[in-house]
Amino acid sequence: MKNLTRLFGSMAVLVAMAAPAFGALASDPVYDKQCSKCHGKYGEGHPDRGPSLQTTTLSMEDIKNVILNGKGKMPGYNGRLMSSQVDALAGEIVDVSKNAQPH
Numbered sequence: 384m385k386n387l388t389r390l391f392g393s394m395a396v397l398v399a400m401a402a403p404a405f406g407a408l409a410s411d412p413v414y415d416k417q418c419s420k421c422h423g424k425y426g427e428g429h430p431d432r433g434p435s436l437q438t439t440t441l442s443m444e445d446i447k448n449v450i451l452n453g454k455g456k457m458p459g460y461n462g463r464l465m466s467s468q469v470d471a472l473a474g475e476i477v478d479v480s481k482n483a484q485p486h
């Protein structure tokens with residue numbers, strides 16, 4: 384019985400890991416707090432606040448630069464986010480943009 388509980392436990396972890404990348408950005412508390420008000424809950428964009436991140440063609444490196452230094456009306460987050468958070472955000476954005484664009 385104990386083993387069965389453990390089995391179901393690890394299955395839940397696997398299912399969570401296999402969740403679509405869409406969810407990764409939306410369920411990142413940093414994204415939710417800092418970015419979603421301009422870029423939408425799923426990175427779908429906002430008509431007058433920020434463009435869709437699902438259609439970005441920027442590379443991981445360029446995305447990190449935008450997050451750190453800002454762009455146009457977007458503030459830079461250098462010094463406000465840890466580099467691990469910036470890396471995670473950039474990776475999640477690359478993932479949603481791949482989801483949105485068949486390639």
Ligand code: HEC
Pocket residue numbers: 414417418419420421422432433434436438439440441446449450454455456457458460472476
């Ligand atoms: C105040 C609103 C606002 C906030 C908050 C904001 N952004 Fe932006 N973001 C923008 C705007 C506006 C642009 C377009 C800038 C331009 O091209 O002039 C942009 C551009 C971007 C781009 C480049 C997209 C492209 O294809 O050129 C990325 C990536 C991005 N934002 C990610 C983020 C992330 C991650 C966060 C949270 C850490 C965030 N943004 C927070 C408004 C915002």
